[in-house]
Amino acid sequence: MTDTYIHGHDESVLASHRWRGAENSAGYLLPVLQENHTLLDVGCGPGTITRDFAQRLPRGRVVALDRSAPIVREAVGAIQHCSGIVGDAYTLPFPNRSFDVVHAHQVLQHLRDPEGAIGEMARVSRHYLAFADADYDRMMWWPNVQELDRWMQLYQGIASANHVNPNIGRQLPSLALACGLSRYTTHAITWTYATPELCRWWGDLWAGRVLHSTFASEALRLGLSTHEELAFIARGWKAWARQPGAMFVIPSVAILAEN
Numbered sequence: 236m237t238d239t240y241i242h243g244h245d246e247s248v249l250a251s252h253r254w255r256g257a258e259n260s261a262g263y264l265l266p267v268l269q270e271n272h273t274l275l276d277v278g279c280g281p282g283t284i285t286r287d288f289a290q291r292l293p294r295g296r297v298v299a300l301d302r303s304a305p306i307v308r309e310a311v312g313a314i315q316h317c318s319g320i321v322g323d324a325y326t327l328p329f330p331n332r333s334f335d336v337v338h339a340h341q342v343l344q345h346l347r348d349p350e351g352a353i354g355e356m357a358r359v360s361r362h363y364l365a366f367a368d369a370d371y372d373r374m375m376w377w378p379n380v381q382e383l384d385r386w387m388q389l390y391q392g393i394a395s396a397n398h399v400n401p402n403i404g405r406q407l408p409s410l411a412l413a414c415g416l417s418r419y420t421t422h423a424i425t426w427t428y429a430t431p432e433l434c435r436w437w438g439d440l441w442a443g444r445v446l447h448s449t450f451a452s453e454a455l456r457l458g459l460s461t462h463e464e465l466a467f468i469a470r471g472w473k474a475w476a477r478q479p480g481a482m483f484v485i486p487s488v489a490i491l492a493e494n
């Protein structure tokens with residue numbers, strides 16, 4: 236059975252992913268990159284991180300892989316030594332040890348079988364395997380508003396009904412061990428939205444996601460919410476984003492494993 240990607244690729248989702256870059260989302264990996272490395276980015280999304288990697292590997296090669304064809308096209312962009320492929324993290328279309336570095340950012344939380352995907356990524360990596368995921372249950376925001384509490388409850392419900400784990404961040408070290416990775420380091424990444432501009436950006440994006448993305452269609456399909464409640468949550472996000480002193484912190488855990 237194919238996993239449902241519970242964010243989907245609505246513009247409101249892609250706009251939040253396009254904020255990411257190698258510095259703010261994969262800083263733990265940058266010190267080991269060498270300019271002739273080959274790198275596979277699994278679940279590349281719109282590819283802002285992927286293209287940052289390509290800029291840092293001018294004598295290497297970067298491959299962007301995702302299940303969605305339009306997303307792969309966006310990820311590759313106009314970079315000469317970056318190519319794209321539509322594929323599945325569970326069955327990567329490459330021989331063993333094909334890439335110096337294999338990377339996956341915010342992907343394992345969307346998979347029913349994260350161990351299967353880690354094993355597959357380890358198979359095609361030659362030197363380094365790097366993966367990072369957020370931990371929704373440890374996200375932090377202020378002020379407290381009931382609409383955001385309900386948003387989190389719904390998010391957890393949608394993920395659980397789809398048999399995926401939005402709180403996987405804290406489990407990545409034990410998953411690494413379970414997959415036979417013994418030489419690895421564990422890192423924490425935080426994204427902080429605490430200026431009025433960033434809070435408005437983040438809150439307005441989520442207001443859109445709550446109404447138009449797969450979050451909305453899954454909440455309705457599963458009978459977890461109604462159009463009226465989603466509109467209430469969206470208004471809550473917008474109002475929260477305009478409160479003086481608002482802030483939102485997203486923690487992720489990253490694993491950098493060596494083969």
Ligand SMILES: C[S@@+](CC[C@H](N)C(=O)[O-])C[C@H]1O[C@@H](n2cnc3c(N)ncnc32)[C@H](O)[C@@H]1O
Pocket residue numbers: 238240242252253255277278279280281282283284300301302303306322323324325339340341342345346
């Ligand atoms: C949350 S996005 C992360 C995108 C990108 N890595 C980033 O951080 O900006 C997750 C991406 O994984 C892709 N994806 C989900 N399941 C996948 C699978 N089984 N194989 C490959 N890609 C998958 C989705 O299509 C989506 O683009």
